[in-house]
Amino acid sequence: MRTGKPIPRFTVITLGVSDISASIAFYEALGFARKMKATGDAVAFFDTGGTMIALYPWDQLASDATLPDQPRPKTFRGVTLAWNCSSVEEVDTVLDFAISCGASLLKPARKTDYGGYSCYFGDPDNHAWEVVVAPGIEVGDDRRVRLPD
Numbered sequence: 001m002r003t004g005k006p007i008p009r010f011t012v013i014t015l016g017v018s019d020i021s022a023s024i025a026f027y028e029a030l031g032f033a034r035k036m037k038a039t040g041d042a043v044a045f046f047d048t049g050g051t052m053i054a055l056y057p058w059d060q061l062a063s064d065a066t067l068p069d070q071p072r073p074k075t076f077r078g079v080t081l082a083w084n085c086s087s088v089e090e091v092d093t094v095l096d097f098a099i100s101c102g103a104s105l106l107k108p109a110r111k112t113d114y115g116g117y118s119c120y121f122g123d124p125d126n127h128a129w130e131v132v133v134a135p136g137i138e139v140g141d142d143r144r145v146r147l148p149d
Contacts, residue, residue, distance in 0.1 A: 011051055013081065016058035017125050018072075020044065023055045026124050029101035049143040053081075058125070080120070080128045086139045088117045094131045095119045103129070 017023040024044045028034060032046035032053065039045070044055040062069040085091045091109055098121045099105060106128055109119035118132035138146040 012045075012054050013051060014054040014056050014061060015123070015125065015127050016061040017055050018058055019124065020055055020057055022124050026102055027053065027055065030098060074126070076128070080130050082130045082132060084137055084139050084145050085131060085133045087133055091117050091119060091131050091133050095121060098129070098131070 015023075020041050024034070024041070027044070027046050032048060035045045035047055035052070046053045046055075056064075058072065059069045083094055085094060088109075095105075095109055103121035103123060104126065106120035106122050106126075107118075109117060109131070112118055112132075112134075114134065116132055116134035118130055118134075121129050121131065123129065136148060140146055
């Protein structure tokens with residue numbers, strides 16, 4: 001018998017990918033540590049320092065969620081992933097590094113209207129990543145984001 005309210009938690013972001021081998025290589029090149037490698041090319045998990053990113057074949061993920069696989073959107077999907085940084089210089093370094101790993105440039109780095117600095121890159125399936133430094137958001141030595149109450 002269940003009692004009480006469950007404790008909310010966010011544990012994994014699963015990305016549907018067209019070519020899992022290419023996507024695994026991309027995320028490894030970015031430096032994310034792959035976990036549970038025994039899954040081979042069936043599914044890939046990467047440690048992000050608090051949550052996980054999972055890569056799963058697009059058609060199989062759609063089927064599992066009971067959603068149509070086609071048409072696959074080439075437009076904005078209403079979701080971005082974020083890589084928060086400690087400085088403007090780090091944003092520039094991360095963007096340059098991601099591009100060198102095969103990312104596509106979606107938006108060059110620039111100052112934001114809220115006093116930050118950000119840019120966007122796309123992974124092999126064009127999942128959008130924002131690379132950003134934002135006022136009031138601290139990134140610790142452990143890479144975790146800390147927000148004020």
